[in-house]
Amino acid sequence: MPRLVNLQPNRGGTLTLGVLPFLLLLAAYLLGSNARLTDNADDKLLPSMTTLVTTVHQYAFEEDRRSGEVLLWVDTLASLKRIGLALGISAGIGMLCGLMLGAIPYVRALLAPFIAAVAMIPPLAILPILFIVLGLGEVAKVTLIVIGVAPILIRDLALRAAELPAEQLIKAQTLGASSWLLSTRVILPQLWPRLIDALRLNLGCAWLFLIAAEAIASTEGLGYRIFLVRRYLAMDVILPYVVWITLLAFSMDWLLRAIRARFFPWAEVT
Amino acid sequence: MPVVTVRRLWKEFGTQVVLENLNLTVDEHEFVTIVGASGCGKTTFLRMLLGVEKITRGELLIDGQPIASEPGPDRGIVFQRYSLFPHLTVLQNLMLGLEFRDARVLGRLFGTARRRALDKAQSLLDAIGLSAARHKYPTQLSGGMQQRLSIAQSVIREPKILLLDEPFGALDPGLRADMHEIILKLWSANRMTVFMVSHDLQESFRLGTRLWVFDKLRHDQQAPDAYGATVTYDIPLNGRRQAAMPAPAVLATA
Numbered sequence A: 001m002p003r004l005v006n007l008q009p010n011r012g013g014t015l016t017l018g019v020l021p022f023l024l025l026l027a028a029y030l031l032g033s034n035a036r037l038t039d040n041a042d043d044k045l046l047p048s049m050t051t052l053v054t055t056v057h058q059y060a061f062e063e064d065r066r067s068g069e070v071l072l073w074v075d076t077l078a079s080l081k082r083i084g085l086a087l088g089i090s091a092g093i094g095m096l097c098g099l100m101l102g103a104i105p106y107v108r109a110l111l112a113p114f115i116a117a118v119a120m121i122p123p124l125a126i127l128p129i130l131f132i133v134l135g136l137g138e139v140a141k142v143t144l145i146v147i148g149v150a151p152i153l154i155r156d157l158a159l160r161a162a163e164l165p166a167e168q169l170i171k172a173q174t175l176g177a178s179s180w181l182l183s184t185r186v187i188l189p190q191l192w193p194r195l196i197d198a199l200r201l202n203l204g205c206a207w208l209f210l211i212a213a214e215a216i217a218s219t220e221g222l223g224y225r226i227f228l229v230r231r232y233l234a235m236d237v238i239l240p241y242v243v244w245i246t247l248l249a250f251s252m253d254w255l256l257r258a259i260r261a262r263f264f265p266w267a268e269v270t
Numbered sequence B: 001m002p003v004v005t006v007r008r009l010w011k012e013f014g015t016q017v018v019l020e021n022l023n024l025t026v027d028e029h030e031f032v033t034i035v036g037a038s039g040c041g042k043t044t045f046l047r048m049l050l051g052v053e054k055i056t057r058g059e060l061l062i063d064g065q066p067i068a069s070e071p072g073p074d075r076g077i078v079f080q081r082y083s084l085f086p087h088l089t090v091l092q093n094l095m096l097g098l099e100f101r102d103a104r105v106l107g108r109l110f111g112t113a114r115r116r117a118l119d120k121a122q123s124l125l126d127a128i129g130l131s132a133a134r135h136k137y138p139t140q141l142s143g144g145m146q147q148r149l150s151i152a153q154s155v156i157r158e159p160k161i162l163l164l165d166e167p168f169g170a171l172d173p174g175l176r177a178d179m180h181e182i183i184l185k186l187w188s189a190n191r192m193t194v195f196m197v198s199h200d201l202q203e204s205f206r207l208g209t210r211l212w213v214f215d216k217l218r219h220d221q222q223a224p225d226a227y228g229a230t231v232t233y234d235i236p237l238n239g240r241r242q243a244a245m246p247a248p249a250v251l252a253t254a
C-alpha cells in the first residue's frame, strides 16, 4: 500500500471529489428546509426549492411591478460597474505607484512610509467621511473600494519589483537601459502577473467594500437588494443573491487566472 | 593606450581588507582569466570594473578615464545566473540591447530598423546554436543554453570590455568545451577585452592570453581580515593566438 501522500485521484475522481462538498451542502439544505417546512408551513428561514425557483424567476426574468425593471440585471449591472471601475482604477494606481516605488529609491523614501500608514486605515471606518465629502453617489462607493484595495496592490507590487534579482537590473544597464527603459521594459512587464495575482487575492475585499457601501446608500445593486429585503426576512431573495454574488466573484477570479495564463505564459510555474 | 589601468587599488569592506595594492595594465583585446581562493575578492574586482562597487583607494581607469559610477554599455557582464530576462523569449532577450540603443523612448524597434536588428540577432543565434529555441522563454532552456544566450546578449552591444563571473561554473565538462569555442569565437570577432573569473585552472589556461592569480601575500593568524589579496602571478599565455586575431566577422553588421 503506497503512502497516502502519494495516492493521486484520476481525472474523473478529481471531478467527483470536487463536486462532492457542493452536493453535500445542497442535500443538507434540502433536508433542513423540508424538516422546518413540515413543522411550520410559514417558515421563512430555509425556503423550499419551489419558492426559490419562483422568486428567482420573478427577479431574473420578470419586470418589477413598481419600477418596470428586471431587478437582478439592474442590480448586477450596477454592482459590476462599480467594482469593475474600482478595480481598474486600483490596478492603474497600484501599477504606477508600485513600479515607481520599486524602481526609484527617492520615490520609495518619499512614499513608502506614507502608503504603509494609509494601508492600515480600516476603509469602513472612513466610509462616513467619504459619504459626507463625496456625497451618496457612485464616486463615494468606488472610492471606498479603491482606498481599500489600491494600497495593498501598491505594496505588493513594490515588493515584487524590489525582489527582482540585482543581476537583472545591472545587466539591463550594461545593455544601455535608461531608468525609463529599465522601468518600462524590464520591471513593468514582470509586474503584470503579480498584479493579476494580487487582484485575485483582493477580490473578496473588493466585494466586501462594495456590498457595505451599497447597503448604506444606494438605490440599486446586489448589496442594496440584500439589505432591502432583509426587513421582510426574504431569505428566498437573499440566498439566491448570495449564490449569484459568489458566482460572479468566482468567475472574475477564473477570468483573471485565464488572462494570466494566456498573456503571461512565462510566469506560469512549470 | 591600455584599456584598463589599475594603480595602487585598494578595496576594503569596513575593517576587512579584500584587495590590496593592485597595479596592472591591460591592453585592448586581451583575454584575462582570473583564479584565486573563494572569498579572495575576484567578484569584487569585477564589480568595481562594472561600476557597482566603490573603490576605497587608488585608481581604476578605462581608456585613461576614471570608471563611471554606474554600469554602461561599454562594459558587458555575464553572471553565473539570473542575468536573463524571464519575460522575454530567446530572440527578444537578444534584441533587447539593440532596442535599448536605438529606441530610447519606446524601447521597441519597427520597420527596417527592426529587420536589421533581427538579422543581427539571428546571426548571433546561429553562432551560439540557439536558432531552434528562439521563441522559448529562459525557464524552458537548459543551463548551458541559458549561459550561451547570456553571453550573446552581452556581446550584441559590442562592449569594449566583457566581464564573465564563473559563467560556466554550473555546466558539465562536455558543455564547457562548446562554450569555450563560442566565447573564443565571439572574442576574436569583436576585439573586446575579456575578464573571466573561473574556478577551473585548465579552462583558465586554455582560454586566456593572460592569467592572474589572486592571493594574499601576507597572513596574520590573529587578524585574518587585516591583509587583502593581490595579483601574485601574472602569466602570459597562448602567445600565438594573441598575435593573429582578425577572425570571421560574426558581428560586422551593426
Ligand SMILES: Nc1ncnc2c1ncn2[C@@H]1O[C@H](COP(=O)(O)OP(=O)(O)OP(=O)(O)O)[C@@H](O)[C@H]1O
Pocket: B013, B018, B036, B037, B038, B039, B040, B041, B042, B043, B044, B045
Ligand atoms: N557587500 C559586501 N559587504 C561586505 N563584505 C563583502 C561584500 N561583498 C563581498 N564581501 C567580502 O569580500 C570578500 C570577497 O568577496 P568576493 O565575492 O569578491 O569573493 P570571490 O573571490 O568572488 O569568491 P568566490 O570565488 O567564492 O566567488 C569576501 O570575504 C566577502 O565576505
Ligand SMILES: [Mg+2]
Pocket: B042, B043, B044, B165
Ligand atoms: Mg565570486
